[in-house]
Amino acid sequence: MSDVTWSRVQFGFLITYHYLFPQLTMGLALIIFILKCVAYTRKDERYDRAAQFWGRIFGLNFVVGVVTGIPMEFQFGTNWARFSNYAGGVIGMTLALEGMFAFFAESSFLGLFLFGAKKLGPKWHLASAFMVFAGSWLSGYFIIASNAFMQHPVGYAVGRNGSLQLSDLSAYLFNPWAIWQYLHTMTAAVITGSFVVCAVGAYYLLSERHTEIARICVKVGVITGLASSILILYPTGDASGKLTARYQPAALAAMEGKFKTSDHAELAIIGEPDLVHRKLINPIQVPYILSYLAYGSFGAQVKGLNDFKQDELPDNINLVYFAYHIMAGLGTIQIALMVVAGFMLWRHRLFNNRVTLWLLMLAFPFPYIATTMGWMTAELGRQPWVVYGLLKTVHGSSPTVSGGEVAFSTLGFVGLYLVVGILFLYLVAKLLGKGPEEAPRNALGAPSPA
Amino acid sequence: MNMETTYFVIVCLMFTTYVVLDGFDFGAGILHLFVAKTDEERRTVLASIGPFWDGNEVWLVAGGGILFFAFPRAYSASFSGFYLPFMMVLWLLILRGLSIAFRSMEESPLWRTAWDGVFFLSSALMAIVLGAALGNVVRGVPLDHEGYFSGPLFTNFLPGANPGVLDWYTVLVGLFSFVLLAMHGAIFLRMKTDGPVHDRSAALAQGLWYAIIGFGLLTSVATVQVQPQLYAALLSRPLAWVLTVGNVVALVGIALGLKGKTAVSPFLASCALIVLSLATVATGMYPVMLRSTLGAKNDLTVTSSASGALGLQAGLIFWLFAMALAFGYVALLFRSSAGKIQPSEGNGH
Numbered sequence: 053m054s055d056v057t058w059s060r061v062q063f064g065f066l067i068t069y070h071y072l073f074p075q076l077t078m079g080l081a082l083i084i085f086i087l088k089c090v091a092y093t094r095k096d097e098r099y100d101r102a103a104q105f106w107g108r109i110f111g112l113n114f115v116v117g118v119v120t121g122i123p124m125e126f127q128f129g130t131n132w133a134r135f136s137n138y139a140g141g142v143i144g145m146t147l148a149l150e151g152m153f154a155f156f157a158e159s160s161f162l163g164l165f166l167f168g169a170k171k172l173g174p175k176w177h178l179a180s181a182f183m184v185f186a187g188s189w190l191s192g193y194f195i196i197a198s199n200a201f202m203q204h205p206v207g208y209a210v211g212r213n214g215s216l217q218l219s220d221l222s223a224y225l226f227n228p229w230a231i232w233q234y235l236h237t238m239t240a241a242v243i244t245g246s247f248v249v250c251a252v253g254a255y256y257l258l259s260e261r262h263t264e265i266a267r268i269c270v271k272v273g274v275i276t277g278l279a280s281s282i283l284i285l286y287p288t289g290d291a292s293g294k295l296t297a298r299y300q301p302a303a304l305a306a307m308e309g310k311f312k313t314s315d316h317a318e319l320a321i322i323g324e325p326d327l328v329h330r331k332l333i334n335p336i337q338v339p340y341i342l343s344y345l346a347y348g349s350f351g352a353q354v355k356g357l358n359d360f361k362q363d364e365l366p367d368n369i370n371l372v373y374f375a376y377h378i379m380a381g382l383g384t385i386q387i388a389l390m391v392v393a394g395f396m397l398w399r400h401r402l403f404n405n406r407v408t409l410w411l412l413m414l415a416f417p418f419p420y421i422a423t424t425m426g427w428m429t430a431e432l433g434r435q436p437w438v439v440y441g442l443l444k445t446v447h448g449s450s451p452t453v454s455g456g457e458v459a460f461s462t463l464g465f466v467g468l469y470l471v472v473g474i475l476f477l478y479l480v481a482k483l484l485g486k487g488p489e490e491a492p493r494n495a496l497g498a499p500s501p502a
Numbered sequence: 503m504n505m506e507t508t509y510f511v512i513v514c515l516m517f518t519t520y521v522v523l524d525g526f527d528f529g530a531g532i533l534h535l536f537v538a539k540t541d542e543e544r545r546t547v548l549a550s551i552g553p554f555w556d557g558n559e560v561w562l563v564a565g566g567g568i569l570f571f572a573f574p575r576a577y578s579a580s581f582s583g584f585y586l587p588f589m590m591v592l593w594l595l596i597l598r599g600l601s602i603a604f605r606s607m608e609e610s611p612l613w614r615t616a617w618d619g620v621f622f623l624s625s626a627l628m629a630i631v632l633g634a635a636l637g638n639v640v641r642g643v644p645l646d647h648e649g650y651f652s653g654p655l656f657t658n659f660l661p662g663a664n665p666g667v668l669d670w671y672t673v674l675v676g677l678f679s680f681v682l683l684a685m686h687g688a689i690f691l692r693m694k695t696d697g698p699v700h701d702r703s704a705a706l707a708q709g710l711w712y713a714i715i716g717f718g719l720l721t722s723v724a725t726v727q728v729q730p731q732l733y734a735a736l737l738s739r740p741l742a743w744v745l746t747v748g749n750v751v752a753l754v755g756i757a758l759g760l761k762g763k764t765a766v767s768p769f770l771a772s773c774a775l776i777v778l779s780l781a782t783v784a785t786g787m788y789p790v791m792l793r794s795t796l797g798a799k800n801d802l803t804v805t806s807s808a809s810g811a812l813g814l815q816a817g818l819i820f821w822l823f824a825m826a827l828a829f830g831y832v833a834l835l836f837r838s839s840a841g842k843i844q845p846s847e848g849n850g851h
Contacts, residue, residue, distance in 0.1 A: 112603070118556055119599040123592045125563050128570065129581025130588055133650065136581075140574025141809025145817055148571045151564030152824035159560050160831035163553035168838055209810070215574065217810025450582035452652035461589040468593055472600065479607050 056449045058458035059131040064431070065462065066123055068424055069469050073117030075423055078192055078238065079245020080110045081185040083276060087268075088181045092174055102268045103181070104169070105488035106249070109480065111166050116476050118159075120469070125151075131458060135438050135448030138215045142208050143198040145218065146225070150194035158187030192241070193234050200230035202439050203430065204299045216442075229295055233430075236288035239280050240426065243386060244419040246277030250393070251416035252484060254409040265488040267403055270412065274402070278394040281387045289383070290345070296433070297346035297354075300440065303433030305357045306369045307376040308342060317342040317354035325373050330358060366435045375428035382422040389415055505814045506804040509572040510791070512821060514784045516565030521632065521780065522686075522773050523558040523832075527551040528632075529687015531598070531625025532680070535618060537691060537702040544618060545606060550694040550843045553835055555602055559595070571817060575649055575807035576791040583643055583651040584635075587667045591631055598624035626680065633679025637672030640729050640783060641665065642793035645800045649807075661728050663795050671728045678717040682776065685710035689756070689772045693765040696842045707760055707768070715753070718779075729793075732786040742785045748778040 053061070084103050091099035125147065128136045136144075161183035169177055201208075207224030211217040218224055253269030256262045297304045304310075309325035309332045310317065319342040323335035343352040357365060366372050389411055396402035402409075434440055438448040503511075534547040570577045581588055597620050605617035641661050644651045656666035659673075688707035692700055726733045736742040752775035759768030787793075791807055794800035808814065 112607075115556070115599060115603040118559070119596040122559065122563060122595050122599075125566050125570075126581055126588065126592065129566075129577045130585055131582070133578035133582035136570065136578035137574050137649075140570050140577060141813055144567065144571025144574060144577075144809070145813055148564065148567030148817065149820055149824070151560060151567040152821065152828065155560040155563060156557065156824070156828040156831050159557035160835050163557065163835055164838060167553050171838060211810050215809070218813035218816070219810075221812070221816045450578070450585070450650075451648070452650045453582050453585045457585055461586065464589065464593060468596060472596070475600070475604060479604065482607065 053455060053459070055453060055455035055458055056446050058455045058462060059449055059453075060445065062131060062458055062462040062465070063127055066120070066127060066465060068427070069473075070117065070120040070124055071423070071427065072420060073113050073120060074188070074192075075241045075244045075420070076113050076248060077110065077117050078188045078241035079243070080106055080113070080248070081181075081188045081245075082242055083245050083249055083272060084110060085181050085185040086272060086276070088178045092178050098264060098268060101488050102265050102272075105265065107166060108483055111162070112476070112479055112483065114162060116472060120472070123465070131450055131453065132438070132448050133450035133453075135443065138443055138448070139201070139439055141211070141215060141217045142205075142224065143201050146194040146198040146201075150191050154187050154191030154194060156187075157183050158191060161187065189238065192238055193230070196234040196237055197225060197227065197230040199430075200227045200233055202437075203233070203434055204229040204295070205439055205442055216439075229299070232288060232291040232295055236284065236292045236426075237423075239284045239288050240419065240423045242276055242280040243284060244423060246273045246280060246390075247386070247412075247416045247419045249273035250277060250412045251414070254413040255484070256487065257403060258406065258409050258413060262487045262490075270402065270409075271397060274390065274393045274397050274412075277386075278390040281383070281390045284383055285387065293345055294348075300433060301355050302357070302360045302365050303372065303429075304346060305355060305360070306366045306372040306433060307429060308354075309369070309373045310342070310354060310356045311358050313353065313356040313359045315343065315351050315353045316340050317346075317352070319345065320377075322377075325370050327369060364436065366433055368432055368435070372429060372432045375425040375432065379422045379425035379429060382418045382425070386415070386418055386422070505811060505818075506808040507789070508818065509568070509808065509814060510784075510788060510804045512818075513565065513569050513572065514780070516561060516568055518777055518780045520558070520561035520565055521683075522776050523554070523561055525629075525683045525686045525776060526690035526769075527555045527558060527602075527687070528625045528629045529683045529685070530691055531621045531687070532629060532684045533687050533691065533703065533706060535622050537688070537706060538699050541611070541614060543699050544614070546695055546699055546843050547691060548602060548605065550691060551602070553839050556599070557832070557835065559599070568817075568821070572809060572814060573791060573802075573804070573807040574809055576802050579645060579649050579651065579802060580643075580792055583645075583653045584638070584667060585652075587631070587653070587655060591628070594624045594628050594631070598628065629680045629683040630673075630676035632683075633676035634668060634672040636679070636780075636783065637675030638667060639792065640675070640725060640732060640787070641669075641671055642729070642795040644796050645792060645794035645802065646796065647800055649800070649802060651794075665795060671724055674717075674724055675721055678714075678721045681710055681713045681717050682779075685714055685756075686772045686776065689760070689769050692760075693769045694843055704760065707756075711753075711757055711760065731793075732783075735788075736782070736786040739785055742782060745778050745782045745785060749775065749782065752778055 084106050087099045087103040087106065090096060091103060128140070128147075161180040164172060164180040165177065165184055168180070172180065201224065204227060205216075206227050207218060207220035207222075208216045209219035249269050250273035253266040253273060256266035257270065293304075296307070308320050309323055310320070311330045311332070316339060318337040318339045320332055321336045321338060323332040323337070326333045340350040342354055344350045346352065346354055357369065393402060393408055393412060396405055396408055436444050436446070438445040530547055530551050534544055538544040538547045566577075601617040601621035601624065605614055605621070608614070638653070643653055644664050654666045656668040657664060659666070659669045661669045661671045685707055688703045688710060691703035692707055695703065752771050755771035756768050756775065759771050762768075789804045790801050791804060792802040794802075
């Protein structure tokens with residue numbers, strides 16, 4: 053494989069692995085903040101204990117997110133030197149802002165949140181939970197804004213030496229692509245957080261341990277999970293799809309496996325793109341819907357893969373197609389599960405319904421898979437460009453780094469991350485085995501009233 | 503001061519703050535096997551850096567971000583040129599973070615001893631690597647006319663036209679950095695701990711002070727030899743004279759502080775020593791960001807590698823605002839965890 057291919061494999065692997073952690077960090081940060089708010093306003097110590105418990109899992113998850121995130125900041129320079137040289141004056145801005153505004157807040161207040169509960173008192177402890185939430189969500193925006201520029205470059209000019217410069221700061225920072233992609237990504241992070249919180253709560257309920265805290269987890273998780281599962285489809289998913297149709301029509305065609313241009317275009321529910329015969333095999337399709345979803349009109353024309361310049365098509369159409377369909381399919385399953393669980397919660401039947409609890413316990417990998425597939429759709433759909441329409445990925449690599457070197461370091465990362473993953477799972481299992489602290493008991497040994 | 507120079511100062515400031523802050527936890531990692539013998543003592547060492555280490559690494563990431571943004575050419579040339587050494591640095595940083603975070607999450611003494619070893623090795627190597635990296639920047643790298651280079655890990659260990667990342671000079675700077683950060687860590691532990699850890703750290707700090715005088719003189723003489731341009735620039739700039747006097751004052755301040763009873767003042771003097779010595783190097787380097795061993799026409803200077811004016815102006819405003827916040831957070835964090843570590847606080851770690 054060439055150095056560019058190896059660098060793509062390396063970046064893809066590192067970012068996919070890394071993002072398993074921040075998505076839970078960002079989702080949990082919101083849920084912990086909600087738990088702390090309830091604890092504070094209702095003076096309910098059970099919610100405090102739930103927040104403390106999730107704080108410990110958050111801390112572990114956060115550490116792995118941090119250590120796997122450090123390589124990301126430098127991947128641009130090590131593996132994509134020509135891209136960095138070309139676009140650094142623009143996207144470097146938001147990467148620097150992320151460090152300066154988000155990471156400092158997040159790391160400082162996480163220290164206070166985890167180590168300073170006693171010293172701070174309830175009000176400042178709540179405030180530090182808020183700052184951890186705000187820091188992690190701000191961090192998300194800056195990263196998305198950097199990525200959005202690569203997807204849909206705005207606010208730039210070409211400088212004297214041929215590299216990109218900022219020409220309009222607010223156009224760059226408030227790129228419409230960034231705003232919708234951010235809302236979509238953050239909603240997905242809340243889904244991940246909600247499903248994980250639900251799964252742990254359901255696990256405790258089914259094994260009849262820590263039931264008091266477990267009910268709080270399931271209740272809060274189902275409410276945030278239901279809201280976010282619907283928001284991921286509409287409006288955030290819908291708007292992201294429309295932006296893709298407008299600015300990256302080739303990516304849309306690849307996502308749908310659509311080869312021929314047509315009006316009244318059909319939406320592919322199931323099927324397999326066949327690149328040799330240039331058609332979708334074994335399709336189940338719904339007529340008119342793709343035109344409507346993409347352009348808001350049942351009759352709108354959707355351009356097919358055959359009618360683009362062939363060297364400006366995504367270079368892995370099958371993977372774009374499958375990634376997108378797995379994301380959409382899992383998103384549908386997530387909505388269905390959360391609607392059922394939400395209904396049961398409303399009818400006060402959820403905590404005794406073993407089938408639903410089993411489903412909640414086992415469903416937590418779905419959002420991780422869906423998020424990964426969503427990113428693969430976005431990043432592979434952007435190909436062959438690294439900055440859409442401006443710089444091709446093959447022209448962005450490091451001129452002095454060879455394929456063998458990247459292969460070597462990729463294998464090193466794979467090995468190291470395998471060990472990191474095993475250790476992480478072991479330690480999470482240990483934290484889950486220990487569970488939340490039991491309620492403080494009064495002199496008679498009975499639980500004191502909340 | 504023009505925009506490029508302002509950003510040169512900013513980048514230097516960010517990385518210097520990184521070395522000062524992460525430096526004390528590198529130092530703690532280098533020393534903990536020797537100053538903390540029992541499990542409880544080791545937990546005390548970890549608890550003393552527990553709230554800080556992660557925030558300290560943010561200075562590296564934020565500094566890298568600003569370098570990327572303000573000087574894309576210098577960023578892309580240096581990180582791609584040092585490809586393999588840099589990957590190994592990343593692995594060290596990952597292992598180091600995990601050793602701090604994971605060590606006390608399991609009771610088994612074998613688990614803890616293993617992570618103690620990882621913590622020591624990764625901290626020691628990082629301290630050496632940071633010094634060697636600075637050594638490379640001072641000595642220069644084989645930048646070609648397109649502004650890229652490829653730095654092998656080592657060649658013949660001589661600083662010539664095509665040097666390796668490691669040669670006798672960069673290794674010497676690496677060892678100096680190792681001793682300096684070890685002393686910095688010892689002084690930090692002297693400030694933050696009580697009992698045997700405090701006493702051992704205080705004793706080590708005194709010994710390391712002499713080692714720094716030795717290595718400092720050796721490194722200075724070697725720098726004159728390897729990079730006469732830097733030395734000439736220093737002689738011609740009055741600021742450098744002020745900084746040199748400042749270095750001496752900081753060294754004397756550390757020695758006097760260590761003899762006295764106060765906990766904080768030698769630590770501040772040690773911070774000042776790191777800041778002043780790095781500022782001296784930066785003063786000698788300016789306006790070069792990355793020197794070429796193949797001739798001055800290939801040097802990457804602040805003007806040849808800076809990005810567009812509008813972005814730099816906007817970024818400056820953001821930076822001032824962000825730094826005010828960041829210094830506020832650091833102050834809050836230091837205040838809320840001021841004083842000596844109590845044995846019970848070690849339980850979280």
